[in-house]
Amino acid sequence: MIDFALRTLPFLWDGLLVTLHVSAVVLVVSLVLGVAAGVGFAYGPLWVRAPLRLCSDVLRGTPLLVLIFCVYYLLPFAGLNLQPFPAAVIALSAFKAAHVAEIARGAISSIAPGQSDAGKAIGLTFAQRLAWVVFPQALRRFLPPWVNSVTDTVKGSSLVSLVGIVDLMLAAQQVIGRTYEPLPVYVLAALMYFAINYALSVASRRLEARFAYIRE
Amino acid sequence: MTEPLVRIRGLGKSFGPTRVLEGVDLDVGRGEAVVVIGPSGSGKTTLLRCINVLETYDEGSIQVDGVEVGYDGPPGPGRRPRRDGELARIRADIGMVFQLFNLFPHLTALENVMLGLTRVRGMPKAEARARAEHWLARVGLSDRMSNLPGQLSGGQQQRVGIARAVAMEPKVLLLDEITSALDPELVGEVLSAVQQLARDGMTMVVVTHEMTFARDVGTRIVFMDAARVVAEGTPREILVEPRHERLRSFLARIEMKGH
Ligand SMILES: Nc1ncnc2c1ncn2[C@@H]1O[C@H](COP(=O)(O)OP(=O)(O)OP(=O)(O)O)[C@@H](O)[C@H]1O
Ligand SMILES: [Mg+2]
Numbered sequence: 081m082i083d084f085a086l087r088t089l090p091f092l093w094d095g096l097l098v099t100l101h102v103s104a105v106v107l108v109v110s111l112v113l114g115v116a117a118g119v120g121f122a123y124g125p126l127w128v129r130a131p132l133r134l135c136s137d138v139l140r141g142t143p144l145l146v147l148i149f150c151v152y153y154l155l156p157f158a159g160l161n162l163q164p165f166p167a168a169v170i171a172l173s174a175f176k177a178a179h180v181a182e183i184a185r186g187a188i189s190s191i192a193p194g195q196s197d198a199g200k201a202i203g204l205t206f207a208q209r210l211a212w213v214v215f216p217q218a219l220r221r222f223l224p225p226w227v228n229s230v231t232d233t234v235k236g237s238s239l240v241s242l243v244g245i246v247d248l249m250l251a252a253q254q255v256i257g258r259t260y261e262p263l264p265v266y267v268l269a270a271l272m273y274f275a276i277n278y279a280l281s282v283a284s285r286r287l288e289a290r291f292a293y294i295r296e
Numbered sequence: 297m298t299e300p301l302v303r304i305r306g307l308g309k310s311f312g313p314t315r316v317l318e319g320v321d322l323d324v325g326r327g328e329a330v331v332v333i334g335p336s337g338s339g340k341t342t343l344l345r346c347i348n349v350l351e352t353y354d355e356g357s358i359q360v361d362g363v364e365v366g367y368d369g370p371p372g373p374g375r376r377p378r379r380d381g382e383l384a385r386i387r388a389d390i391g392m393v394f395q396l397f398n399l400f401p402h403l404t405a406l407e408n409v410m411l412g413l414t415r416v417r418g419m420p421k422a423e424a425r426a427r428a429e430h431w432l433a434r435v436g437l438s439d440r441m442s443n444l445p446g447q448l449s450g451g452q453q454q455r456v457g458i459a460r461a462v463a464m465e466p467k468v469l470l471l472d473e474i475t476s477a478l479d480p481e482l483v484g485e486v487l488s489a490v491q492q493l494a495r496d497g498m499t500m501v502v503v504t505h506e507m508t509f510a511r512d513v514g515t516r517i518v519f520m521d522a523a524r525v526v527a528e529g530t531p532r533e534i535l536v537e538p539r540h541e542r543l544r545s546f547l548a549r550i551e552m553k554g555h
Binding site (some may be wrong): 192194195197198199200201202203204205206208212213217269 | 348350380381383384385388389391394396398399400401402411415416418460461464510
């Protein structure tokens with residue numbers, strides 16, 4: 081058993097790195113886009129909010145797998161031929177960004193309008209009010225649901241295997257294809273997913289404790 | 297006579313169909329403390345919030361130290377509402393203290409006061425800290441500087457609010473019912489801090505329901521009713537010898553509540 085694990089581990093390890101790579105890129109891209117969209121939701125005029133609302137609803141209402149197939153198989157008809165990796169990352173990032181945008185919007189709207197007034201009254205610009213007044217307070221509301229969605233990202237990244245990217249999921253299936261030993265391989269892969277998400281949730285609890293400074 | 301520091305002419309504003317300000321004219325000279333009184337809903341808060349453009353105004357003009365605050369020019373077709381960056385520069389010179397304090401809950405008392413000094417005035421940290429400590433001491437909070445707002449009483453929070461505004465050394469200070477959210481026994485400490493500022497020559501526009509305070513601190517009193525300035529004069533003319541009918545009934549109502 082241990083011997084078997086040692087032989088399959090290198091293959092799974094390569095898959096794990098791909099899973100981490102995909103997750104990390106999606107995480108960063110969706111965070112940047114999602115927070116920007118959340119700010120647009122919270123402060124933008126109607127002509128900003130309306131298209132954001134449409135995009136967000138469509139993205140969140142479509143199964144992730146369908147989104148990935150759309151980007152990979154449909155965009156070529158629009159003259160855009162994407163490699164599996166960027167196609168999958170784009171689909172996952174867009175999907176995730178829509179969720180992050182809703183979380184950010186909720187966190188920002190939970191801050192009393194008087195806070196922005198007070199920031200304006202001492203002469204802070206919009207960007208300064210976000211940076212020094214709104215974001216530090218909204219962070220506390222943002223973190224818990226966002227960390228949840230991060231673990232979803234890691235799990236959801238397994239869908240990229242369906243466009244042929246050899247992530248942890250597909251690596252596991254390939255190993256099984258050669259060894260005909262599904263159970264130990266899946267257990268091993270599951271342990272790896274668990275290890276990532278467990279590390280994330282420990283990190284998140286640390287973060288939340290660190291930012292629980294506001295007493296109401 | 298020198299130019300007034302705040303010069304308001306023909307100010308008009310609506311919220312949807314509701315007319316909130318109608319043809320308001322008001323001058324505030326340097327070092328003056330103008331007190332605005334009037335019944336609930338008469339437009340006092342909105343008037344203050346227009347002066348530092350927390351609300352936009354539709355008609356007329358508000359100049360602070362010769363600069364039109366809300367637009368790039370005097371009233372007329374095609375004047376453009378000021379952009380965020382311009383507004384920030386204008387607001388930096390207009391202080392405001394809020395009814396519900398609006399302190400930044402994630403920052404200590406000291407950091408609340410320092411934020412504008414470092415980020416807006418561009419002061420080095422040490423200098424900003426010294427200035428903030430000075431003003432917090434002036435309002436009697438030397439021993440509370442490292443407390444978060446949540447750890448302070450209402451009266452203490454409001455004094456931080458005052459320190460945060462005056463530390464910016466604004467040209468004019470706007471105060472909107474700054475004691476109405478306080479327990480009665482905490483009102484005095486806040487009002488005496490304001491009185492001290494007035495004595496030191498700070499120009500201010502004060503909205504209040506505290507008539508004794510209005511009399512003591514006001515160099516001039518303005519009575520608003522139904523979106524308009526209805527009467528204006530010295531504390532004596534307005535509070536002791538009111539001639540206007542609606543002013544008299546307003547004062548009578550206040551009197552009954554107070555005693
Ligand atoms: N954001 C808003 N949207 C719509 N109407 C508003 C808004 N703010 C104020 N109003 C209305 O404008 C009018 C004037 O309000 P304002 O707050 O200026 O009165 P006030 O004199 O300060 O009253 P109070 O003594 O109760 O504080 C009121 O009729 C109020 O309902
Ligand atoms: Mg009011």
